[in-house]
Amino acid sequence: MATDTAKVEEPPKEQPVQGSTRDGDKGNESRGTTSKGRPVREGPVTWMSLVLLIITGVGLIIYFDREKKRRIEEIKNVPAQVKEGPSVGKAAIGGPFNLVNHEGKPVTDRDFTGKWTLIYFGFTHCPDICPDELQKMVAAIDKIKENAGIEVVPVFISVDPERDTVEQVHEYVRGI
DSSP: OOOOOOOOOOOOOOOOOTTOOOTTTHHHHTTTBOTTSOBOOOOSOOHHHHHHHHHHHHHHHHHHHHHHHHHHHHHHTSOHHHHHOOOSSOOOTTOOOEEEOTTSOEEEGGGGTTSEEEEEEEOTTOOSHHHHHHHHHHHHHHHHHHHHOOOEEEEEEESOTTTOOHHHHHHHHHTO
């Protein structure tokens, strides 16, 4: 009698998916490899990238520290004449002056003698800051007059006389 021997086929084993936790892989996952011996990536930062980041940071700190010290020494070694900068003479602060007002009439320092003045330096091609600051100046002058009874004369002096004509300054201060 012949006996038939039947072969029993085993189902194919499933391939472990990276990051999956099968019973056989639980012990290996803590070591960073799967049952097939492949490394499991645990996060976006590796030890190598962390070490490179630290080395780069330390290098930058050392570089900027040396550059700062070099620059300080460079400034210390500059002759005194260069440190002061170019000079044509002493600035005439508080001396007599001759200006033209927004109506085209000449104005001198004698016109303001005995008066409180608040001077603002600006230019008419200043669209953002100058109008806001002039409004603040007018509000401050109004409060001083209201609270202390002191008349304060606001003075706007253009720092761009080539572009700021008398007509432009007239329109500019009229709008305030």
